[in-house]
Amino acid sequence: MPLPIVAIIGRPNVGKSTLVNRLAGVQEAIVYDTPGVTRDRTYKPAFWADRDFLVVDTGGLIFDDDTEFLPYIREQAMLALSEASAAIMVVDGQEGPTASDLEIAQWLRQQHSVPVFLAVNKCESPDQGLIQAAQFWELGLGEPYAVSGIHGNGTGELLDELVSHLPPPEAIEEPEEIRVAIVGRPNVGKSSLLNAFVGENRAIVSPVSGTTRDAIDMLVERDDKRYRLIDTAGIRKKKNVDYGPEFFGINRAFKAIRRADVVLLVIDAIDGVTEQDQKLAGRIEEDGRACVVVVNKWDAVDKDSHTIYEYDRTIGSKLYFMEWAKRIYTSAMTGQRVPNILDLVDQAVAEHRRRVSTSVVNEVLEEAVGWHTPPTTRQGRQGRIYYGTQVTARPPTFALFVNDPKLFGESYRRYIEKQFRQNLGFEGSPIRLLWRGKKMRDLERQSANRATKV
Template identity: 40%
Template sequence: MSEKLPVVTIVGRANVGKSSLFNRLLGQRKAIVHEAPGTTRDRVEAIVEWQGRQFWLVDTAGLEKEKDQLARSVQEQIKVAREQADIMVVTIDGSTILSEEDAKVIKQAQKSGKPLITAINKTDRAGQPIEREKLPEPSIPVSAIHGSGSGDLLDAIVDIASQYPAGEASTMPTLALLGRPNVGKSSLLNVLAGHERAIVSGEPGTTRDMTEIRVPYEGRTWHITDTAGLRRKNKTGKHIERFSSLRALGAISTCEVCALVLDATEPATAQDQRIAGMVKEAGKGLVVVVNKWDQTERTDNARGQLEQTLGASFQFVWWAPLLLVSATEKHHVNKLLPFASEAFSNRQKTVSTKDLNQTLQAAVADHPPAGLKDRHPKLNYITQTDTAPPTFTVYGRHTRFLHWSYKRYLETRLREGFDFDGTPIRLQWREKQEAGRANQKGRGGAS
């Protein structure tokens, strides 16, 4: 079953280098576990691995500079971090004196009661030395631009994270309902529960906390959660959208399958794509549920047009089944758990090495990989190395020259041969001469 990954949040005032630090920690050698196609350009969350420990890293950059917004921005940032984060990294500008805004962030962070790490950024720049005695410990000098100290910072994060359990394993399969406000998540939950368990209102944002139910299905008891809607940008500032992604992390981390709920009367948005990208990166099962199907104009090709539109918007999760429902009419809602159950089972699936290699050999025979003149990729064999999600390691030569389209082709052949509908699968590549070689600790630029 799934375990909850620790959430590490980077906080701080504007222009201290939070986003640069975020990118530095992700840009280290194999720091980011899996790329998530479909996320927006200002991506603000990712799974990081360091010393065998995984955690969510969240950037809360984007606070507005205006004086009338500053206090509100800091308060909102710390409030969400306090609710969702397990560890907070307070980032300050080490090239200047400690400012009043820095002191506000530190004070509010300390009130949260969460473990704190102070990242003194921009230490490569000449300036007045920061008064470290005023900072929460541990305080670690770093340079997000040059990478110095980034390894020490990651060590400190992992050291604190290791003092807590990796997460309580779920004793039942879990399904999280995710989506924007007012798409009908609570209505879906009530239909699944058989009674009104969650408050339903036409006003977006009615659900403020997670509502949970338990539903028996085919010998298993499903734990289903209705999460608060992830809000769009609004007039209170761009930082609101960044905070909203935090609210989904806990649910995604602890579930096996996610149902991304869309509104059939509105096209898919970048925020919907971001949620799908988060689910894929976390390696969780996914069902795309289009609610309010009864409110759309019924034409002969309406379904086909909608499927084509959504297929283009969510092509990076083409393996996720699409379900059209109406919660108010209770139409096809009973199909959600069968889809979720299939995704759950496929996440746990194992395939024999013999069958995998037969599929690999057939795929290569049908379509050999292209390469450069002296760097022609050769794929020798494949084996499954993990489940939840299914992970496969392919051994060969010059695998780094494989085009992304060929990797997609191999994934498609595996899906066609072994049915992995509803779950991401991961392909890892190892050079034959590197087999058995010990992994080296450390990352480029880290100290």
């Protein structure tokens, strides 16, 4: 049974995202004093009394204007309301009732689908708040609650009334979620890919770059597995980004990478791998995330029987440092191979979380050293690998205990990593090799002995 949803509705710049942050107890929704910052509907978990629920933030509603993204924003707000158990209409207490507020209130009254609560935001003064809220009785939505999204004033009374209209809590055993971040440059088809997964217009899709401003989460279930798909803002070069909504959106995208189990790096098949794609791939590898490279818009490429092999060689040469990531050629527009992406996600997650016994690790090391011994310095010193063990997963990380890490150059370290790849796999996941010297090994043994005595 999914959590009940509470839709946050209102005109632009009344503080909807600020109130969402307050109700969810986080500072994630982008807040900026410009209309249209929130465009898609974004979900945040919230809790009050004994009820868990989701708060869905929506874009500012304007009914008499069809320019830019406004029709899409209205569509997203209507979709949010259609799946909600309750709605909160947010108005600006400092500005008072406007014609747009009256129009939205009338529209909400016509829906007859869910209970609607009126939150009069920006009532920072408790004394003045009641006077400010009283002006909004004329909207015909019942009692107006004077609240402050910034300071939290009055939100408790609003939530007390809200949760009484939500379905009662039930003991639910939730399956583990696999977090999948969808990242890439603007206009490579990230939102279209999300919509193809979900089967509805979950995110606004537009040929105008920068349509997605915030990171958007969506749950998809398949074969008793749950995937949290995170659509993110298109990431441009830093020098081209001004401080403002795009700046915040890109920061959210980087956070989405860090909290993901797997990252889908979406590349435009027409443009190929750009310098910005390479930088994004480098960031994914540095953060230790599993990755699947999704080459989108494959339907738009003129191809013959050799095209995919040529593309694969070109992409492999430009993403040579991420040769461990599997690649798939898709079309979000036609749905070509989109379902197969989750199969690769499952494989990447399994490898990212896999552990290998110490005995197997040392068998690989023994064979690798047998084929290619560590180099010897001019002074006659040669590197020695005593043993290795896996110390953690996500990503798989191995500690190699040696006589002196300085005796192992970069080429030999790459050789050992290549042997790990060939013998242990870990396809779809980065791996880490930690080279630890004899002194470090002795210190760790001493620490272990002290812990045993205690």
